[in-house]
Amino acid sequence: MPDISPGRGIVSTIWLKVNNRMTAVKPQNKHINHFRPVTHRAEWVVVDQNTILQNGYVVVQAGLITETGKGKKFSTDSVVDHGNGVILPGLVNAHTHLELCALKNRVKPENGFQAWVQKLLAERASLKPETIQRESALGIEQLLSSGCIAAGDISTMGITKDLFIHSPLLGIWFQECLGNDSDASPACRKGPRQSISLAGHAPHTTSPELLRRLKAITSKGDLPFSIHLAESQEEAVFIANGEGEWADFLVERGIEFSSWGVGNSRTPVQHADQIGLLDSNTIAVHVIQSNEKDFKILQEKGSSVCLCLRSNHLLHGELPDVPSMLKNRIHLCLGTDSLASVDTLSIFDEMAFAANCFPEISPADILAMATQNGAKALGLDGLAGTLAPGATGSFLYLELSAGNEKQLMESIIHSAAQQTIQRIAA
Ligand SMILES: [Zn+2]
Secondary structure, three states: OOEEEEOOOOEEEEEEEEOOEEEEOOOOOOOOOOOOOEEEEEEEEEEEOOEEEEEEEEEEEOOEEEEEEEOOOOOOOEEEEEEEEEEEEOEEEEEEOHHHHHHOOOOOOOOHHHHHHHHHHHHHHOOOHHHHHHHHHHHHHHHHHOOEEEEEEEEOOOOOHHHHHOOOOEEEEEEEEOEOOOOOOOOOEOOOOEEEEEEEOOOOOEOHHHHHHHHHHHHHOOOOEEEEEOOOHHHHHHHHHOOOHHHHHHHHOOOOOOOOOOOOOOOHHHHHHHOOOOOOOEEEEEOOOOOHHHHHHHHHHOOEEEEOHHHHHHHHOOOOOHHHHHHOOOEEEEOOOOOOOOOOOOHHHHHHHHHHHOOOOOHHHHHHHHOHHHHHHOOOEOOEOOOOOOOEOEEEEEOOOOOOHHHHHHHHHHHHHHOOEEEEEO
C-alpha cells in the first residue's frame, strides 16, 4: 500500500511570517530515501504560468521532478498530501547584492542617486568584513525563507562567493568589475546548478574596453553577463552628452573617460549595443531611462531585462515602462536589488509591488517574470522556474484557498507574501 499522509516526511523547513519576520518553525526531513519516488499532491499545482492543474501532483525522485499530472497518482511508494493550497515553482531573484545586506536602513535616499551611492560606498568601507559576511549569510536565509530557490548575486568585494557556493541556492555568483582596468581578467566557472560569472557595473562607471573584455570572457564560457543599465538620469545625460553631474564627478576623481565613446546622443541601451554587450546571455538590470527604439534593440538581441521595481521607486521615484516592454516581447525577470534600497529580499513582495503598480499586467506574466524568465536569464532553463519533468525537486507549497484558476493566480501574486511559505526540498 502506498503511504498517504498529510505533509509527512519531505518538507525541509516551514517558514512562518510572524510580526513581519520569517521564522523557521518545523524542520522535518526524517527518514527520507532520496532515491525513492515521492508524489506530492495538492488541490492546485502551478507547473508554470500557463499550466495549472487542479487536484494535481508532482513526482520527485533523486532530487528531480519526473512527472506532473492531475487526478490520482498514488502508484509510487510514498505520497505526501499537502492539502487545499498550491504547489508552485520556487522563485528566482535574478539581481541582488548580498554584500550590501549590512547596509539595511543605513543610507537614506536623499540628495539624489549619486549622493546615495557615495554615502553607500563610504558606509560599506566602515564595516568590518565579518559584519558584512554575517549579514550576507542572513540575507541568504531570507532568500530561502521567502521562497527563493535561485539567485543572481552581484559582488564587487568578492566576500559572498563562498557563502553563495555553499548555500542551497541555484544560480550565479557574479564578480562585478568597474573602472578603467583593461587588464582585469577574472575567471568564470560554469556548473549545472551554480556558476561563477562576471558583471560590468554600468556604462557610466566602466570603460567600454573593460566591459567588452568581461563580456568576451562570459561569452567564451557560455555564461550570463549582467550590467546595470539606464538606471538614472545622471547616467543617461552622461552617455548622451558626455557631460553633466556624472562627468564632473569623474573629472574630480581624475578618471579619464575621453575614450569611452560617450557624447554621441545615444541612450545607455544604444551605447551598450554599440559596444557589443547585448545578446541573449546578457541581463540588463533596471532599464528605466529608455525608449521604444531601445525596447526594439533589447527584443532583437534577446537580452533579459531584470526589473527591480521597489528599489527604482525608492531611489529614483521612477519606474521602467514595463507595459511597453511586454508589448515589445522583451524577456523580463525580477530582482530585489540590495537591502540598502529595499526592505526585503522577497520576490513575493516584488510580485505584489509589480501587480499594484501595473494592474494591467496579468498575474501569469508577473509569475513568469518571477520564475521561468528568471531561471532562463540565469542559465537555469528547465531546472528552475517550472515543475515540468527534469526540474529541481525543490519547490513551494502555499496555504491558500481558491475557487478557480483566476482567483488562484491573483492570490499567489497579491497575498502570497503573507502566507505560510513551505519549501519542499527533495
Ligand atoms: Zn544592483
